[in-house]
Amino acid sequence: MAGVLDLTAAGAIAQIEAGELSAAELFDAYRARAAIDRDDGEDGLNCFTWVAEESPHSAERAAPLRGLPLAVKDLFCTEGVPSQSGSRILEGYRPPYTATAVAQLAAAGAPLLGKTNQDEFAMGSSNENSAYGPVLNPWDRTRVPGGSSGGSAAAVAAGLAPWALGTDTGGSIRQPAALCGIVGLKPTYGAVSRYGMIAFASSLDQAGPLTRDVTDAALLLAHMVGQDERDATSLAFPGPIAPPSAERLDGVRLGVPAELTGEGIQPGVRDAFRAALARAQGLGAELCEVRLPHAPHALSAYYVLAPAEASSNLARFDGVRYGLRAADAEDLLDMYTRTRHDGFGAEVKRRIMLGTYALSAGYYDAYYGCAQRVRTKIVADFDAAWEEVDFIVTPTSPTVAFGLGERTGDPWSMYISDFCTVPMSLAGIPAISIPCGLASDGDGPQLPVGLQIAGRVFSENRLLDAAYALEQALDFDGSPARV
Amino acid sequence: MARLARLKLADEEVEAMARELSGVLDHIAKIGELDLDGVPPTSHVVEVVGRLRPDEPRPCLPREVALAQAPAVQDDGFLVPSPQA
Numbered sequence: 429m430a431g432v433l434d435l436t437a438a439g440a441i442a443q444i445e446a447g448e449l450s451a452a453e454l455f456d457a458y459r460a461r462a463a464i465d466r467d468d469g470e471d472g473l474n475c476f477t478w479v480a481e482e483s484p485h486s487a488e489r490a491a492p493l494r495g496l497p498l499a500v501k502d503l504f505c506t507e508g509v510p511s512q513s514g515s516r517i518l519e520g521y522r523p524p525y526t527a528t529a530v531a532q533l534a535a536a537g538a539p540l541l542g543k544t545n546q547d548e549f550a551m552g553s554s555n556e557n558s559a560y561g562p563v564l565n566p567w568d569r570t571r572v573p574g575g576s577s578g579g580s581a582a583a584v585a586a587g588l589a590p591w592a593l594g595t596d597t598g599g600s601i602r603q604p605a606a607l608c609g610i611v612g613l614k615p616t617y618g619a620v621s622r623y624g625m626i627a628f629a630s631s632l633d634q635a636g637p638l639t640r641d642v643t644d645a646a647l648l649l650a651h652m653v654g655q656d657e658r659d660a661t662s663l664a665f666p667g668p669i670a671p672p673s674a675e676r677l678d679g680v681r682l683g684v685p686a687e688l689t690g691e692g693i694q695p696g697v698r699d700a701f702r703a704a705l706a707r708a709q710g711l712g713a714e715l716c717e718v719r720l721p722h723a724p725h726a727l728s729a730y731y732v733l734a735p736a737e738a739s740s741n742l743a744r745f746d747g748v749r750y751g752l753r754a755a756d757a758e759d760l761l762d763m764y765t766r767t768r769h770d771g772f773g774a775e776v777k778r779r780i781m782l783g784t785y786a787l788s789a790g791y792y793d794a795y796y797g798c799a800q801r802v803r804t805k806i807v808a809d810f811d812a813a814w815e816e817v818d819f820i821v822t823p824t825s826p827t828v829a830f831g832l833g834e835r836t837g838d839p840w841s842m843y844i845s846d847f848c849t850v851p852m853s854l855a856g857i858p859a860i861s862i863p864c865g866l867a868s869d870g871d872g873p874q875l876p877v878g879l880q881i882a883g884r885v886f887s888e889n890r891l892l893d894a895a896y897a898l899e900q901a902l903d904f905d906g907s908p909a910r911v
Numbered sequence: 912m913a914r915l916a917r918l919k920l921a922d923e924e925v926e927a928m929a930r931e932l933s934g935v936l937d938h939i940a941k942i943g944e945l946d947l948d949g950v951p952p953t954s955h956v957v958e959v960v961g962r963l964r965p966d967e968p969r970p971c972l973p974r975e976v977a978l979a980q981a982p983a984v985q986d987d988g989f990l991v992p993s994p995q996a
Contacts (some may be wrong), residue, residue, distance in 0.1 A: 524972060524980075617956055618957045631955050660962050663957060663959075725941065725942050727938075728938055728939045728940075732939055748982075753982035757992045759995055760992050761994070765913075765914075765919035769918060772918070777924075778935075780916050780918060781928060782935060782936075784915050788912070798947060800953055803953040804952065805947070805950060838934070839934065840935055
């Protein structure tokens, strides 16, 4: 089966349709691999928090995605299946309903393979904030896979799943995709329903695919988009998501913002980024300098807005209706505060405190109000850029994968991992990360570098086409990460 | 602030939290240097008007399903400690 597990999802679907491959056997092969990783303890990557016990029924194999197994980030609610969002406070929680994106994909023929490990409530850039232990990077097990969708990214990179669902609030799909050498797409805000996603920051959270190539990302996204009456912020996607096919980039204007491509970018990452731009030029693209003057302030605005929304969203975890409850409380307030003390990890507590502070009387205008105005300026920066260019390109992450424990002592050193991805999140625009080469951080091994391509709202089809053309030219080899 | 956030923090946690949050706030404070006079706030990037569905009764989560995951249940409701000990 090993050769079969090297197929992309689209490749496997083609073989199933040709009668050369059995969907049931493929599912079982992935299930066995995922279960081994889960049961391997310290020898595994710790990608999965739950793995399906049996193959699904054959009905799903008649649908377009032909029964191809799907790994799903833990924070998507899945009926009867543990959905813990990486948190102790939801340990053992089995929701009574399934998230729309997961339900749509199951109906389209991509049944649930397993739930993947993540930073607690999607707060983190290294997967070290999970109550269920860190995920290891399959390229180098002493390093992080990125986060917060670290389990999904590592599972796809290691060949433990053909593809996966993640969520991106400030970079949580794109950054782990970059650090693990795979493709990750954050769609336009509202393109995919958030119903059933355990919320972090509702004005930013967006579900998207993590895949081995751009074609698979388009295929998965095609079955995720759509307006949902249970998410009032979801929007009807204008037209279908098409399989990407562009071979050239003639006439495509790529904007390179000095603010996100200069200072703070590791030299090896900058070299790989520049080499990718040269490839794009070779395909006919035109490189243009653009300005995003407020982009360097995006991280500061984000670390007001996202914690503020989180402090409100996470108020629901109070020990009353589900999840953990601290025992022997003196009264109701004591039960709330002790449950939250015991159930939340350090980073979640930090962000709840930060958000509560930013929203409190007397500080609201200085922090929350100010950050909302910066968000307006960031949106305006992108709108101005679209007058001059078709896409904006940056490195996805300022560095290659860093060592486990390297940034846990200083929150801001962790937050800065999302320096290049947060501006797009605040603007609600789609952005994709594709692997564009390898680099070392000095004396370490050669590790994947991600190229981020961002486009205007609902430009997913053009974005996927551009990424596809570049992917073919770059011919990145992700096989060293396969287990 | 911890009480406002319904969080109990141990003494050693308070110290670390204060130090870490001060560091983060120092970075965040830089947005205060921007000239934002007259700039409207953005709370949501997508134009969405309040969407209403017809006000018709429809089935919801059955009571026993809603209560199934609760840490404590009495009669047909969630059981919690008294607000005043």
